[in-house]
Amino acid sequence: MTATIEPELGRPRRRKEDARLITGRTRWTDNIALPGLLHMAVLRSPLAHAKISRLDAEAARSMPGVIAVLTGTDLAEQQGSLPCAWPITPDMASPQHPALAVDEVRFAGEPVALVVARSAAEARDAVEAIDVDYEDLPVVLDMEAALADGSPLVHQDLGTNRCATWVFDSGEAGTGEDVDRVIAEARERGDVVLERRFRQQRLIPAFMEPRSVVVDPTGEQITMWSATQVPHILRLMLAMTLGVPEQKIRVIAPDVGGGFGGKLQVTPEEVLTFLAARRIGRPVKWTESRSESMVSAHHGRDQIQRLTLAARRDGTLLGLKVDLLADMGAYLGLVTPGIPILGAFMFNAIYKLPAYRFSCTNVFTNKTWTDAYRGAGRPEATYAIERMMDELAAELGKDPLEVREQNWIKHEEFPYTTVAGLTYDSGNYEAATEEAKRLFDYQALRREQAERRERGDAVQLGIGVSTYTEMCGLAPSRVLGSLSYGAGGWEHAAIRMLATGKVEVITGSSPHGQGHETAWSQIIADKLGVPFEDVEVIHGDTQSAHKGMDTYGSRSLSVGGVAAAMAADRVIEKASKIAAHLLECSEDDLEFTAGRFAVRGTDRGTAIQEVALAAFAAHDLPEGVEPSLDAEVTFDPENFSFPHGTHLCAAEVDTETGRVRIRSYVCVDDVGKVVNPLIVEGQVHGGLAQGIAQALYEEAVFDEMGTLTTATLADYLVPSAADLPTFTTARTETPATTNPLGVKGVGEAGTIASTPAVVNAVVDAVRHLGVNDVDMPCTPMRVWHAIHRGAGAAPTEMATGAEAGGGLGSIDGGDQ
C-alpha cells in the first residue's frame, strides 16, 4: 500500500472543521445539556462607581424556580481574587479583583449578585427582583485626569490610580544611545523633531459566540466547559485562585466561536459558575447576552501615545521616544498590565534606530477592564511608528516609501539585533514592498491623486503606507521570564498511533476558529506519510490534551504546530527500530519516505501502518523496545517569529461629507512557510477587517457617568463584508530560521498592519487642506470637522460621544 501521496504542506485544503462550525451543529458550550442542569444569571452594576449600601434578595429568593441567590458577601470567603499573571514591575499596584463585588462597584457591568434557577428565563426574572441601593462615588474615566493630584480613586486602598510605570531605555540597556541626548542634539542642529499625540481608542473584541460556561460538580473531578481560548491556563488558575487541587478540576474548551484575545481570560463568571455549581451540587450553566458581553467582557487597546521622533533632514532616523498612558479599566485581568508592554519592542519596527526610549504608565479608571485584543500592544506600536513615518515624509516632502526604505533593515543585514534588543532572524522588506507597489500600481495612483488635488475635486484620493513587522509566536520562556510573566511559552504535542494505522494528534494549543484540525492534519499527514483523512486532532480538554499553553499571540503554528511536527519525528524514530527488526536489516539501511520504511537498494519495505499494527500486537518486537509508537514533545521556541509585509491603501475622502471609502487595498505579507494558503488568506482577511474597523468604525464610548453607550452591535459598529473593499493579497516567503518548519505567525498580522495604512491614506487625502491627523475611528463627522476646521487635527473628544445613534440605541428616545 504505497499510493503516492501529494504533499500536504502548501495545499489550500478547505477546513475540515467548517461544516460543523458554520452550521452550529456542534458542541458549542451553550449547546451542552446535562441531566438536572440549572441556569445562572448575573446582576450587574448599572453604576460606574458606588458603594453597595443595601442588597435585598428576599423577593428574588422566593421567585418561581429559584434555587439560590448569592451575593458578594456570601462568596467573599471562597471567591479569592481573580488572577493577574503579569506583575510588570515589583511595585505594581495590584487591587483585589473579586468575582462578585462585595461592598463597592468600580465599573458599570461589574457582577453584583447571581441567581441560579431551573430555567434561564426564571433566573433572569429573579435577577430583576433583586433590590440594590447604591451610594454614588465619584467617577474617574479619563487617564490624564486620573493621574492628576486630587483625582477620585478607583481603589481607595491603593492610594493612587497609577498601576505601574514600565520603562525601556536603549541607553541604559546598552542596545543604543540615550534618546534624550539625541533629541536635544537634533534640536540644536535644526534637524527634524516631530511630536505627536495619538489616541488608541478603546475596542471591544466582539467575538461571535458569546461567552458560556457549564460546570458539572457531580463526579470525582469538577468539570468545566467554557468558551475559552485557554483551557489549560484556566484550570491552573482556578486551582490557584480557589484552592482546589489541580487534579480535581477538568476544563474543556469544546468548539469555541472566536476569541481575538477576548477569551484569553479567567472570567468572574467562570469562577461564579464553578462556585455556584459546587455549592448547590448540581450542574449549572451561564451564557451571556450580547449586551452583557459588550459591557463586561474585557475591552482592548485604549492608550494615549505621545511620541517624539528625531531625524536628519535627509530622512535618516536618529531616535524615538515613546510615552504611553494605558487604560487598565477598573481591575487587572489575566495579562492586563503586560499588554502595552508587548508593544515596547515594536515601536522601532523594521527600522534601524540608533536611540529609543519607551515608557508606559498603566492607569486605573472606572471602566470595563482591558486585556488582550488581537495584536495586543503591537497594533498600537505599529500604528504610532507608521503614522510617524508618514508625518516625517510629509515634513521632508518625500515619498513615504522612500523614507521607509532609507531606514529599514536591508535583507542582507539579517539576523539583526534591534535597538529594543530583539534579534530578527529573517526578512525581506524590499521584496514585499516591490510586489505591493506593483499590485497596487503605486505610481498611477500617485498621479491620479495629484490630478484630483489640482482640480480640487470634491472627492480626494489618499495613499496610505504601512510597512510592518511584528513579534509573535509567544514565546521563548526565558524572555517571558525576563518580563516577569507568570508562565512559560512552550507548547506540548503528542501523537498516538492507533492499531489500525490511524493517527491521533493531541495538541495543547486551543483552536477557536483558526483551523488547527486541518493544519495539524496536513503537517502530520506529510510527516508520517499517511492520508490527511486518517489524522484526527484532539484539543481543548485537559483530560485528553493534558498539557498546554493554549492559543493567543499567533503562537499556535509556530510553537504548537512545530511541537506536533517534532512529535511525529519521534514516532518515526520509534517506528524505525521496529521496522528494521521486521525487515531484518539495520536501522541505518532504512529510508523513510511517503509513509514507508524501505531497505535501501532493495524493493523490501513496510508501511508505517504495518509497523503500528506490529507495535500494537507486540508479538515480535526487538529487545528492550516498548510496544508503542506514541510520542510527545514539549517545545520551547528559541525566539519569536517576525512576520512582516507591506500594506498599501488607497482611500477616497468625500470632502463634502467626510466619508471615507477604501478604493483599493493591497497587502503583501511574509509569514514564512505556509501550511495551508487558504487558512492564511482567511486569517489575513479577518485581520484586515479588524484593523480597518479600528481605523474607521469601532469605538467603545462611555458617557460622563461611565455608562457604555455602545453596548449593542447597532451602536458598536463592526463592519461586514459589505463595508469592506476587495482585498488584493499576496505573499513573499522568507522562511523563519528559528523553527524547523520555517513558519511564522499570521493570526494578528493583518490587524497590526492595516490600521495605520488606512489612517495614513485618510490623512494623505486631505493633508493639502491643512489636516495632519484625524482621531480614530475616522468617522465621517471627524473627517469633515478636520477638513472644515482647517489646519491641524480634529479635536480629540468630538462634540459628544455620549449618546448612541438612531435605531436600536435610540429606542428610548433621543434628546436635543
Place this chain on the structure above:
Amino acid sequence: MIPSAFDYVAPSTVEEAVRALAEAGEDAKVLAGGQSLLPVLRMRLAAPSTVVDLGRIAELRGVHEDGDRLVIGAMTTHYDVQRDPLVRQHALLLALATDTVADPQVRHRGTFGGSLAHADPAGDLLAPALALDAEMVVAGPNGRRTVPAEDFFVDYFTTALAPDELLVQVRVPKFSGWGAHYEKFNRVAQAWSIVAVAAAVRVDGGSIAEARVGLTNMASTPVRARGVEEALIGRPATAETIRAAAQHAAEGTQPVTDANADADYRRHLVEVLTSRAVTAAAAG
C-alpha cells in the same frame, strides 16, 4: 437576553386583533416582523402583558391598486415591497428607500407597517411615506379611520395610533413617471440613517414640474422639506438650481446630536444629500 413572560395571541382577522388588543388593555403590544419589537423585549426595555401577533392575518399582506392609489398591507415585508412591480412603477421612491433598509435577513421579516408604526426617526420609510402623502388606514374598536402621514408621525417612536388601534394598510397616491432617489448616509451597510433624503421629481421639458422631498432623522419625526420643493418647482433641472434649492433643506429641522453626528454636521449633511438626491431623481 430573555424577555419577561407575556401572553401570546395570534388572531386571524383584523377584528379579532382589535378585540384582543382591547381585552389586553394598555399593556398589550402588536407584533409585526418583530425586528424592532423583539430587541426591545429582549433588552427588557418593555414588558407587555400580551403580545398580539399579526402574522396570521392574510388581509394585511400584499400590494394592490385601488384607482389612483396603491394599497400596501401593513404586514407586507420589506422584501416583498422591494420586489413588487406595482411599487416600482408607482412609488419608486418607496422601493428605493426599502432597498437600503438593514440587511436581507431583516428585510425578510420586517414589515412596512411595522416600520411606520414604530416611528423611529432614523427609520428609512417614514420620510418617503411623508413625501408621497401616504395615508394610513387604522382599525380600532370603532371601525376604521384614515390618517394622513403628516398627522401620523407625532414624536420619537410615537404615532397617532391609540393603544387599541392597528395600522392595517397604507394608501399611496401613484407617482407614475416620476424620477426618484433615496440618498442614505450611514456608517455601516445594515445601519439606520444618520441622515437621509427622499426625493421624487417630475421633470417636464427640462424643468422640474413637481417635487417632493422628505428628510430622515432631522427631527423627532420625518420632515417635509417644503422650502426645497418650492425652490425647485418651475425651475430648470440644472446643477445650480438644485444646489441653490438644497440650501433650504435644513430649514425648520431640529436635528439631534449623537455619537455619529452633531447637529451642525447633520444640518450640513442634509444640504449635501438633498442636492445629491434631487440630482439623481431628476436624472432618473
